């Protein structure tokens with residue numbers, strides 16, 4: 702399944718990082734995978750292609766005033782791979798020598814601090830609530846040159862209001878000229894409004910769809926919500942493609958139905 706955005710729209714495929722079968726629609730391996738020297742060649746190549754595609758689409762959308770290119774990743778639902786793709790795209794951008802900041806804006810289901818084994822706070826919510834400064838909230842990755850991380854911060858009662866607030870605009874503005882790219886891990890678009898707002902306050906959103914899991918109508922709904930909310934759909938990524946299944950003789954049946962909960966009780970499971 703691919704979304705056709707527009708003529709300049711970007712569509713990319715990412716292969717499965719594990720090759721492991723998912724047992725049902727909402728069971729995932731708990732481990733996160735960050736690109737490293739042991740990453741299989743095919744996965745590295747897929748991310749290189751994705752990086753090239755994203756850079757081309759950003760080149761179309763950025764203006765000469767954009768010192769710092771800001772965009773976000775979102776998806777129709779939880780578990781589509783937003784955080785995984787966001788982190789690996791950020792790593793692959795940093796590998797080009799760029800200064801890249803990842804912001805965890807999924808303040809209800811924060812994951813970035815877990816992946817990088819950093820602290821959840823101070824982070825975005827603390828900055829937006831006035832309890833922290835941006836420089837206190839940003840940490841530099843010890844091993845990956847040029848990669849900076851802002852965790853989600855203490856889980857706030859009102860993430861949507863924080864994202865909507867002028868303080869978020871001011872925070873984004875304060876990053877101008879400091880980083881080459883600011884890449885935001887946003888919440889699912891069909892569940893809460895935050896991603897639409899973030900896509901509006903940045904160059905736009907890249908929509909992650911999960912192979913054999915995202916329903917085409919949910920993908921279309923997500924795209925429509927972004928566009929009707931005044932944001933830009935930069936393109937889409939089909940995550941977790943199992944090529945053997947796609948092109949081989951193995952019969953494949955899509956597994957539908959998420960049965961997940963996305964509430965403000967966010968004790969996370971990953």
Ligand SMILES: Nc1ncnc2c1ncn2[C@@H]1O[C@H](COP(=O)(O)OP(=O)(O)O)[C@@H](O)[C@H]1O
Pocket residue numbers: 715716717718719720729730731732733734776778779780781782783784785786812940941942971
């Ligand atoms: N291409 C992939 N291959 C295998 N596992 C993946 C892939 N993409 C994501 N995952 C796994 O799926 C789970 C959900 O991914 P995550 O990035 O947390 O999704 P989201 O941020 O959209 O909720 C994680 O355990 C992650 O490691």
Ligand SMILES: [Mg+2]
Pocket residue numbers: 783784785807810812886
């Ligand atoms: Mg996530």
